[in-house]
Amino acid sequence: MSERDPISLMCPPFEEEAGQPWLEEDQCLAQVAWQEKLPIAGNWVQVLPHLMEAFTVALTPRWHEVARLETLQREVALLKDRCAVLERVAPILVPIETFAPEPYEVVKPFHAVVRHQEDQYIASFFDANLSASGDTQAEAVANLKDIIAGTFEILTTVEEDELGRGPLQQRKVLEQFMRKEG
């Protein structure tokens, strides 16, 4: 039997095989096109290293592409996690429009800033330097209202000349935003 090139080994003619051809014709053509770049002669033992090399060369860009996609997937997952954290910890503004059922009314609505810290929430009315903690955002805001009402009552019952700078400023700010009902 004469020495056959690897193409014919891979793509035997129809008449030589009893069963179905090993490869379809177009697959064979593709293999031929590929192999034309290779210095193939002789048997499979000689051909295999060349095929492996060609295979590697052909697949390298694909591997790079896959690696790039995997990197992108990791980065997207990381960004998703960071977004979730930011959504959880980003400060929110909560309008304060009532102190009900406490006997105070809001003269001018203001905002509480609620932020996440450690495993709790802190609600603050920065202008009056008043803050309160809570296990949830709602609890922190409710606690802030409670603190504001209580502090307002204390500050308005103390003589002005008994108030230090900080509490005096708190009182002046609070008086702009709230007053006792009746």
Added chain:
Amino acid sequence: MAIITKELALEIAKKLKAKIVKHTKAHDIAVVYHKGKLIANFGIRRGSNRNLGHDHIPEQIFLRVRDARLLGQCPLSREDWVKILREKGKV
């Protein structure tokens, strides 16, 4: 877990010789006097849980969280605190 727990908040109040002057629905409000003037106030949450979060206290007493912790844990004295307030123009 909160940095300033209720236990630490009570220590801070004790250290500053704060007086509880008002009991609201959810808090005991502590006030601190210095030379006859009310210079700071903060709320201590009601509840038996000693780990209840009080991380709002540092800003109410014009301190960084780290310094508020030191105040409750001893290294920072009331006098040191008043000095800090004086430097910040709060007294």
